[in-house]
Amino acid sequence: MNQRKFAHTAFFDETASSQRFVADLLEQADIHINGSRPWDIRFNAHGVIDNALSRGNLGLGESYMNGDWDAERLDEFFYRLIRAQLPEKVNISKLLYHAISSRLLNRQSARRAWQVGEAHYDIGNDFYAAMLDSRMTYTCGYWKEASNLEEAQEAKLDLICRKLELEPGMRVLDIGCGWGSFMAYAAEHYGVECVGLTISREQAEYGKQLMKRGLPVEFRLQDYRDEAEQFDRIVSVGMFEHVGHKNYRTYMEMAHRCLRDDGLFLLHTIGKNVRNTSPDPWLDKYIFPNGELPAMGQVTDAAEELFVVEDVHNFGADYDKTLMAWHENFEAAWPQFAESYGERFYRMWRYYLLSCAGAFRARDIQLWQFVLSKQGVLGGYHRAS
Structure with a gap:
């Protein structure tokens, strides 16, 4: 049986009620089942609909990893799905445990905090070097005047330096420093x-290369809660997503403790539009264990009485461009990693990059840069642009 005929049969083997329900939902997003447009979903196996209905994005993502369905433009599929708010229209009771546990348990405790480093950031420096820019910057670029990934990442790093009003001789703490791109640029x-x-042990090992270049940077393999020194400036780029709502206040107290009274703190984080929503179960299982996006109010609540919010800058739409650039690099480099990582990893990583690009394109998630001070900048803070 050819694939087209099998896909047609697989769809109609689902229960009639599921067929009608899903087809009607997808029609609201202008997505057709087994259609010919790049964003249409095409089934390759049985069970995709029931898996998605019973297990949400966890079921949908695992079905994709298994090769059970495809969409040529996965980013456009998710953009349309999310923009039409279809996930909110499906009540999935089987995901209740995940929702409850994410709210009641401290999934980002000091003991569990190391899990994301081992599962995600330690999969191989050579892999990330092939996907990212030359500085290994694994956060959103700033595309205001940039025409490619390299320019966008340099623009973002310089924007942060200017927002922090850095001056020679200052000591800067980078919470969640990644491969050190900001530290190297600022130095x-x-x-x-x-x-x-x-x-991440892989990131700390990579950092030794920067130190060999004679740059005044130091990598500390430690949890943020253990830091006690004081600094002129603090920056945290793409790390707050791993802190968790039960630790937001602890995080802010640590930053307050470590920042000099006249210092500035820049917090760069992905955020969500609505608080009290559960982390995505597929991303939690396969990409960012114990991750959790904050709502803006949760950030400001945690900072209350500790910091003055001097500035908030949202350039979340730029993450769509960043993720698509990473995906382009990933696809180009994949032949050199295919044997080591395998087809399931390829589909997992493609699903991750393109589903997230679609979510940012739909403006379902944001990218914020907060500039905070301990006592308020006299005369007011003036944002660099």
């Missing part, structure tokens, strides 16, 4: 000394 271009905290 080279602004003459500052940097200390970076990471829970």
Whole structure:
């Protein structure tokens, strides 16, 4: 049986009620089942509909990883799905345990905090080097005047330096420093000394290469809760998503403790539009264990009485472009990793990059940069742009 005929048969083998329900839902997003457009969903096996209805994005994502369905433009499929708010229209009772546990348990405790480093960031520096820009910057680029990924990431790093009003000789703490792209850029271009905290052994090992270049940067393999030194400036780029709502206040207290009274703190984080929603179960299982996106109010609640919010900048639409650039690099480099990582990893990573691009395109999730001060900047803070 050819694939087209099998896909047609697989769909109609589902229960009639599920067929009608899903087809009607997808029609609201202008997505056709077994259609010919790039964003249409095409079935390759039985059970996709029931799996998605019973297990939400966890079932849909695992079915995709197994090769049970495809969409040529996965990013456009998810953009349309999310923009039409279809996930909110499906009540999935079987995901109740995940929702309850994410709210009641401290899934980002000091003991569990290391899990994401081992599961995600330690999969191989060579893999990330092939996907990212030359500085290994694994956060959203700033595309205001950029025409490619390299320019967008440099623009983002410089924007942060200017927002922090860096001056030569300052000491800067980077909470969740990644592969040190910000620290290296700030040290080279602004003459500052940097200390970076990471829970990834691969990232800490990579950091030794920066230190061999004579840059005044230090990598500390430790949890943020253990830091006690004081710094002129603090930056945290793409790490707050791993903190968890039960630890937001602890995080802010740590930043307050470590920042000098006249210092500035820049917090760069992905965020969600509505609080008290559960983490995505597929991303939690396969990409970012124990991850949780904050709502804006949760950030400001945690900062209350500790910091003055000087500035908030949303450039979440730029993450769509960043993710699509990463995906392009990933696809180009995949032949050199295919044998080591395998087809299931390929489909998992493609699903991750393109589903997230679709979510940012639909403006369902955001990218915020907060600038915070302990006592308020006298005369007011003036944002760099």
